[in-house]
Amino acid sequence: MHHAGAVPLMPIRAEHVFLYPIDWPQLSHHVRFVRAGGRCEHCGRPHGERVFHLGDGRWWDRGRLYWRNGQGRRVRRPTGDILADGAWTPVVLACAHLNHDPSDSALHQLAALCQRCHMIYDGPEHRRRRWMNAHYRRAIGDLFYGPYPERGADWIGPTPLSMLDDNRSLYAKLR
Ligand SMILES: [Zn+2]
Numbered sequence: 001m002h003h004a005g006a007v008p009l010m011p012i013r014a015e016h017v018f019l020y021p022i023d024w025p026q027l028s029h030h031v032r033f034v035r036a037g038g039r040c041e042h043c044g045r046p047h048g049e050r051v052f053h054l055g056d057g058r059w060w061d062r063g064r065l066y067w068r069n070g071q072g073r074r075v076r077r078p079t080g081d082i083l084a085d086g087a088w089t090p091v092v093l094a095c096a097h098l099n100h101d102p103s104d105s106a107l108h109q110l111a112a113l114c115q116r117c118h119m120i121y122d123g124p125e126h127r128r129r130r131w132m133n134a135h136y137r138r139a140i141g142d143l144f145y146g147p148y149p150e151r152g153a154d155w156i157g158p159t160p161l162s163m164l165d166d167n168r169s170l171y172a173k174l175r
Pocket residue numbers: 040041042043044045113114115116117118
């Protein structure tokens with residue numbers, strides 16, 4: 001079974017599940033398919049379709065018959081070898097938290113975003129989560145296996161500034 005509606009679009013990490021409201025699937029569906037009409041609310045790409053794009057955000061809207069950019073605005077027909085420069089990509093909409101806080105699911109904090117816009121929007125947050133996950137993994141390692149060996153140690157890097165002074169932290173409300 002492989003139609004788009006049945007695929008888990010944006011898996012929720014196990015440790016974040018409890019932050020999501022009980023009706024998250026319905027909420028997510030409402031945002032993506034009722035409010036957004038199945039199109040990315042940032043760039044306009046249609047969910048479940050393959051679009052032809054140029055890699056810099058520009059894509060061909062075959063419904064409207066013109067090129068649009070990464071903000072969804074109409075742009076002039078690209079020059080150059082479109083077939084050589086472009087590629088097809090499937091579009092998958094996810095329901096994103098605009099303030100990066102999964103415990104705040106007010107409708108105005110949610111947006112239907114394609115994977116490209118989601119990645120761009122969430123970039124710093126994703127980096128922070130990766131850092132945190134690495135941090136926890138190593139901390140647990142410490143707990144069970146003692147301190148890191150002096151040689152060949154998988155030392156954790158210095159704490160990124162974004163971890164220190166960001167009041168939007170996912171965990172801020174839990175402290
Ligand atoms: Zn998009």
